[in-house]
Amino acid sequence: GAVVSQHPSWVICKSGTSVKIECRSLDFQATTMFWYRQFPKQSLMLMATSNEGSKATYEQGVEKDKFLINHASLTLSTLTVTSAHPEDSSFYICSAIPGQGFGGYTFGSGTRLTVV
Amino acid sequence: GESVGLHLPTLSVQEGDNSIINCAYSNSASDYFIWYKQESGKGPQFIIDIRSNMDKRQGQRVTVLLNKTVKHLSLQIAATQPGDSAVYFCAEIGNAGNMLTFGGGTRLMVKP
Numbered sequence: 001g002a003v004v005s006q007h008p009s010w011v012i013c014k015s016g017t018s019v020k021i022e023c024r025s026l027d028f029q030a031t032t033m034f035w036y037r038q039f040p041k042q043s044l045m046l047m048a049t050s051n052e053g054s055k056a057t058y059e060q061g062v063e064k065d066k067f068l069i070n071h072a073s074l075t076l077s078t079l080t081v082t083s084a085h086p087e088d089s090s091f092y093i094c095s096a097i098p099g100q101g102f103g104g105y106t107f108g109s110g111t112r113l114t115v116v
Numbered sequence: 117g118e119s120v121g122l123h124l125p126t127l128s129v130q131e132g133d134n135s136i137i138n139c140a141y142s143n144s145a146s147d148y149f150i151w152y153k154q155e156s157g158k159g160p161q162f163i164i165d166i167r168s169n170m171d172k173r174q175g176q177r178v179t180v181l182l183n184k185t186v187k188h189l190s191l192q193i194a195a196t197q198p199g200d201s202a203v204y205f206c207a208e209i210g211n212a213g214n215m216l217t218f219g220g221g222t223r224l225m226v227k228p
Binding site: 004006032034042043044045046049091093095097105106107108109110112 | 150152157158159160161162205214215216217218219220221
């Protein structure tokens, strides 16, 4: 089946540094990928929609200059958390849709970011 | 804005019993619904989906029921097993695009 690989699975960084998270579709091409953030004991909140070859679409309240998204190929989207602060500590998850139409949203395994 | 929510944050059941997890949605234009299972530290895993033109769909040990009249969705798990312990989310896609909106989640705890 369709697989989305996310890397790293966890990362600890110092406050003020930047962290890049990769999301790869391993056996399909994804023109659209989605980035979610999940705080403990909460639901997934959509941060942005990543579109291959064009700018990402950010949800209201998500700072596009802080959460840089690059979708340079049909199999890779990256999320860079710039100048990370402790409040950015969260579980970041990407997803992609194999094929056309509804259904089949496949999620990555998530990245646990801890900013100290 | 439109939202999808759940009635119960935690559900505790005995192993072997049936589990029912509920979800209310507010977007009457939603036409596709999905249930996901999320284990600790992992991404959501697809369980079952249903389109708005259906009111019931069955999978292996799971059944999703959709009541469009009251905008209610439920997930039934038969013969619940310890491996079913996780957080379950409903999600919906409206007719405006392909974005998933997640509900608040229900933690299912299975007692041996």
